[in-house]
Amino acid sequence: MLGAIWFFLWGILWAVYFMLDGFDLGSGALLPFMAKNDTERKLVYRAIGPFWDGNEVWLITAGGVTFAAFPTTYAVMFSGLYSALMLILFALILRGVSFVFRNEVDHPGWKALWDFCLCGGSFLPALLLGVAFANIFRGLPIDAAGVYQGGLLTLINPYGLAGGVLFLLLFLVHGSLWLAVKTEGPLKRRAAAMAVRLWWPLLLVAALFLFASLRATSLFDNYRSHPALLLIPALAVAALVLVYLFMRRGAWWRAWFASCATIVGVTLFGVVGLYPRLLPSSIDPAYSLTIANSASSPLTLKIMLVVALTFVPIVIAYQVWVHFLFKDKIKEEDLAGEGGY
Amino acid sequence: MDVLMLSRLQFAAATMFHFLFVPLTLGLSVLIAIMETVYVKTGDEEYRRMARFWGKIFTINFAVGVVTGITLEFQFGTNWSQYSRYVGDLFGSLLAIEATLAFFLESTFLAVWVFGWKRLSPRLHAVCIWLVALASNLSALWILIANAWMQHPVGYVLRNGRAELQDFLAVVTQPFAFQMFFHTVFGAYILAGFFVMGVSAYHLLRRQHIAFFSKSFRLALSLALVFSLGELVHGHIHGAEVAKIQPAKLAAMESLWETRAEAPETLFLIPDEKNQRNLVEFGRLPGVLSLLAYHSTQATVKGLKDFPPEDRPPVTLTFVAFRLMVGLGFLFALLTLVGWFKRNKLESSPGYLKVMLYAMPLPYVAMQAGWIVTEVGRQPWIVYGLMKTSAAVSPIAVSQVAISLAAFIAVYGLLGGVAFYLIMQQVRRGPEPATAAAVPGEG
Numbered sequence: 001m002l003g004a005i006w007f008f009l010w011g012i013l014w015a016v017y018f019m020l021d022g023f024d025l026g027s028g029a030l031l032p033f034m035a036k037n038d039t040e041r042k043l044v045y046r047a048i049g050p051f052w053d054g055n056e057v058w059l060i061t062a063g064g065v066t067f068a069a070f071p072t073t074y075a076v077m078f079s080g081l082y083s084a085l086m087l088i089l090f091a092l093i094l095r096g097v098s099f100v101f102r103n104e105v106d107h108p109g110w111k112a113l114w115d116f117c118l119c120g121g122s123f124l125p126a127l128l129l130g131v132a133f134a135n136i137f138r139g140l141p142i143d144a145a146g147v148y149q150g151g152l153l154t155l156i157n158p159y160g161l162a163g164g165v166l167f168l169l170l171f172l173v174h175g176s177l178w179l180a181v182k183t184e185g186p187l188k189r190r191a192a193a194m195a196v197r198l199w200w201p202l203l204l205v206a207a208l209f210l211f212a213s214l215r216a217t218s219l220f221d222n223y224r225s226h227p228a229l230l231l232i233p234a235l236a237v238a239a240l241v242l243v244y245l246f247m248r249r250g251a252w253w254r255a256w257f258a259s260c261a262t263i264v265g266v267t268l269f270g271v272v273g274l275y276p277r278l279l280p281s282s283i284d285p286a287y288s289l290t291i292a293n294s295a296s297s298p299l300t301l302k303i304m305l306v307v308a309l310t311f312v313p314i315v316i317a318y319q320v321w322v323h324f325l326f327k328d329k330i331k332e333e334d335l336a337g338e339g340g341y
Numbered sequence: 342m343d344v345l346m347l348s349r350l351q352f353a354a355a356t357m358f359h360f361l362f363v364p365l366t367l368g369l370s371v372l373i374a375i376m377e378t379v380y381v382k383t384g385d386e387e388y389r390r391m392a393r394f395w396g397k398i399f400t401i402n403f404a405v406g407v408v409t410g411i412t413l414e415f416q417f418g419t420n421w422s423q424y425s426r427y428v429g430d431l432f433g434s435l436l437a438i439e440a441t442l443a444f445f446l447e448s449t450f451l452a453v454w455v456f457g458w459k460r461l462s463p464r465l466h467a468v469c470i471w472l473v474a475l476a477s478n479l480s481a482l483w484i485l486i487a488n489a490w491m492q493h494p495v496g497y498v499l500r501n502g503r504a505e506l507q508d509f510l511a512v513v514t515q516p517f518a519f520q521m522f523f524h525t526v527f528g529a530y531i532l533a534g535f536f537v538m539g540v541s542a543y544h545l546l547r548r549q550h551i552a553f554f555s556k557s558f559r560l561a562l563s564l565a566l567v568f569s570l571g572e573l574v575h576g577h578i579h580g581a582e583v584a585k586i587q588p589a590k591l592a593a594m595e596s597l598w599e600t601r602a603e604a605p606e607t608l609f610l611i612p613d614e615k616n617q618r619n620l621v622e623f624g625r626l627p628g629v630l631s632l633l634a635y636h637s638t639q640a641t642v643k644g645l646k647d648f649p650p651e652d653r654p655p656v657t658l659t660f661v662a663f664r665l666m667v668g669l670g671f672l673f674a675l676l677t678l679v680g681w682f683k684r685n686k687l688e689s690s691p692g693y694l695k696v697m698l699y700a701m702p703l704p705y706v707a708m709q710a711g712w713i714v715t716e717v718g719r720q721p722w723i724v725y726g727l728m729k730t731s732a733a734v735s736p737i738a739v740s741q742v743a744i745s746l747a748a749f750i751a752v753y754g755l756l757g758g759v760a761f762y763l764i765m766q767q768v769r770r771g772p773e774p775a776t777a778a779a780v781p782g783e784g
Contacts, residue, residue, distance in 0.1 A: 049452070049456060050452045050453070050455075050456045051452070053407065053448040053449075053451070053452055054445065054448050054449040054452060056411070056448070057440060057444045057445045057448050057449075059411070060411060060414055060440045060444055061437065061440045061441060061444075061445075063414055063415055063418075064414060064433070064436045064437035064439070064440045064441075065437050066418075067414075067417065067418065067425065067429055067432075067433030067434075067436055067437060068429070068433035068434040068436065068437035068438075069433075069437075071425055071426055071428075071429020071430055071433050071503075072426050072429070074417075074418045074425055074429060074433065075418055075422035075423070075425040075426040075429065075735075076422065077418065078415055078418025078419045078422070079418060079419055079420070079422035079735035079736070079737055082419050082735075082737055082741050082745070083741055083744075083745075085415060085418075085419060086419070086745045086748065089411060089412045089415060090748060090752055092408065092411060093408040093409065093411070093412070093752065093756070094752070096404060096407065096408040097404050097405060097408055097756065097759075097760075099404070100400055100401055100404040101401075101404070101759060101763065104401070104763045104766065104767075105763075105766075146426075147736045151738075296429065296430040296433070296434070296505075296506075297430050297500075297501075297505040297506055299505070299506050299507070299509070300430050300431070300434050300505070300506045303434065303506075303509050304434050304437060304438075307434075307437075307438055307441060307442075308441065311441045311442055312441065315441065315445045315446075315449075318445075318446075318449060318450075319445070319449055322449055322452070322453055325453065325457065325460060325461075326456065326460070338393075338458040338459060340455065340456055341400060341455060
């Protein structure tokens with residue numbers, strides 16, 4: 001029971017991380033396509049500036065919770081995905097400092113360097129997180145001793161790549177919707193047009209991914225035995241359709257919230273399909289890491305549950321407050337004067 | 342080189358680099374919070390400018406600290422998977438608690454502080470930087486509880502082929518954790534104090550922004566003085582605790598080979614690890630080591646020869662790092678004491694200011710040396726007495742680690758260079774002109 005609760009909390013934490021960092025990763029990756037001059041680039045930075053770091057802590061927490069609640073999964077997952085994870089981390093490092101470093105030196109080359117780091121450092125994690133999670137859905141070559149018997153190239157397979165493209169498109173749409181919410185004028189128009197343009201490919205890839213999951217993974221086993229659960233992928237698809245409907249009406253905030261729901265829905269679709277496995281083995285299902293063979297002791301799970309149920313609501317409360325505090329659209333005059341890096 | 346050695350080098354490089362930025366975050370956040378509070382209480386605009394100037398440096402420093410911290414959490418999984426598997430039940434939860442309690446608070450409210458100058462009332466804005474200071478110190482507490490458990494594992498039981506949590510309170514309240522916490526944050530406050538004093542000295546020597554940097558200097562001096570003196574007392578208590586729970590580390594710190602009662606403290610010596618002796622010994626103070634370690638000149642101190650060779654930490658590195666740290670600790674107390682008598686005539690003390698300018702790197706050296714004593718001195722154990730470092734490493738390809746280590750060195754080298762340049766640029770630029778902040782509507 002305790003293990004099952006933590007399994008779903010684990011899934012929800014990753015979903016929340018994707019939902020939150022997704023919009024700033026997407027905005028960052030779109031920087032060169034959205035902003036046509038230095039002022040517009042500054043506006044893009046400013047639109048995600050107060051939020052990106054708080055969003056990224058959800059990654060640290062998702063990682064930390066994997067460590068705390070399922071140490072064996074943490075050990076196998078991150079040593080197995082060594083090179084992919086290192087690429088993600090280095091990308092996040094270069095991207096993170098760009099926010100602060102960019103405007104410290106007033107030289108076009110300097111700014112272009114950090115703009116490149118923001119863009120590339122946002123693009124790569126978006127893609128690789130998708131590749132990694134699709135491969136987890138599909139199963140990793142884990143042997144009887146729990147050792148990963150593959151390399152970086154093992155992850156490069158059609159289903160894994162489809163997952164990568166899916167995450168990338170989800171985040172790009174999420175990011176352009178965010179910029180449509182947060183900016184005005186030509187920048188907003190470009191962001192809105194981008195969201196509309198990327199929505200169709202996203203729908204196509206999402207549909208492809210769902211059908212590929214039928215063939216390439218055993219995710220649907222749980223759905224076959226409990227058809228009511230199909231509500232989750234159905235809600236994800238419905239949310240994706242809502243994104244389109246809200247976009248058509250110019251309701252950007254609502255479209256963005258629908259996009260949040262889509263990302264959470266896609267993640268939970270996978271997590272529910274995995275249950276009770278955290279890392280299925282593609283060598284032999286019996287080698288899979290599950291709640292039973294990788295969870296922490298009941299005492300640790302209990303203590304962590306108290307900690308999580310006490311402090312995560314507090315975190316959510318003050319992070320929501322920050323969104324209210326910086327709820328206004330970013331205007332050019334905000335860039336001058338005090339406030340900001 | 343094998344995966345073990347490369348992984349150790351990688352973790353050492355990543356942690357030591359990360360810890361170039363962390364202490365300044367811990368100490369400078371407190372100083373900035375004090376400055377902004379003085380501004381809120383007195384309305385003195387100069388303190389607001391101080392908070393903004395030091396805050397700018399803080400932000401650059403914090404950015405590098407935070408991005409290099411993320412890799413550390415994941416390295417336990419990537420490079421030390423056997424360790425994670427064996428002790429994750431206990432150790433993992435401490436890291437998760439650190440993230441939930443401290444990282445969210447720190448990152449979220451620093452962003453509010455940076456972007457909120459015009460959106461928040463001065464009082465609420467000051468609260469934000471206090472929350473950042475609280476959160477970064479809280480994160481130090483939790484990570485040091487985790488590290489203290491590696492130094493002195495308590496509250497666990499060996500079950501299901503791993504170390505499982507048995508007594509959470511024993512883990513989070515063990516005295517050694519709080520000793521490590523105080524030792525580290527005292528050091529961080531000293532470092533931040535010396536940083537602010539050094540930068541202030543730079544401007545005072547050039548006779549610019551005199552009032553601004555005199556105030557900054559005096560504030561930093563008070564902090565550094567209190568904690569330099571405090572660290573001398575506390576360092577001794579901490580050392581005595583190490584003697585009790587990690588006798589092999591103590592023997593290496595002192596390069597003491599033979600077990601003996603009335604063990605001497607030797608002022609100068611050169612360890613000769615190969616022949617298990619000291620090459621040169623000079624200035625022996627009989628019984629002083631016994632007195633320091635066990636509070637009795639007659640007490641017996643265990644020498645390195647009484648530990649099997651495979652259970653001894655590297656002696657020379659531990660010994661030199663310890664001597665360096667202690668020597669610098671005394672120097673900090675001396676320099677801040679001198680400063681106390683010169684605090685009201687700083688401008689007419691160029692010699693002292695020059696010394697304080699060049700003393701800026703020294704607390705960084707002391708901090709790094711301290712961590713070398715802690716971590717190298719714990720070897721060959723990753724968890725003292727429970728798990729050997731060699732048993733903790735991941736079953737991964739040597740090429741993977743070689744490539745990632747090279748990437749760490751390249752990226753961190755670049756990052757360090759850029760951060761140093763940008764901080765120096767801020768330092769040289771000095772504070773914003775007084776008028777800018779006084780424009781109505783900007784405050």
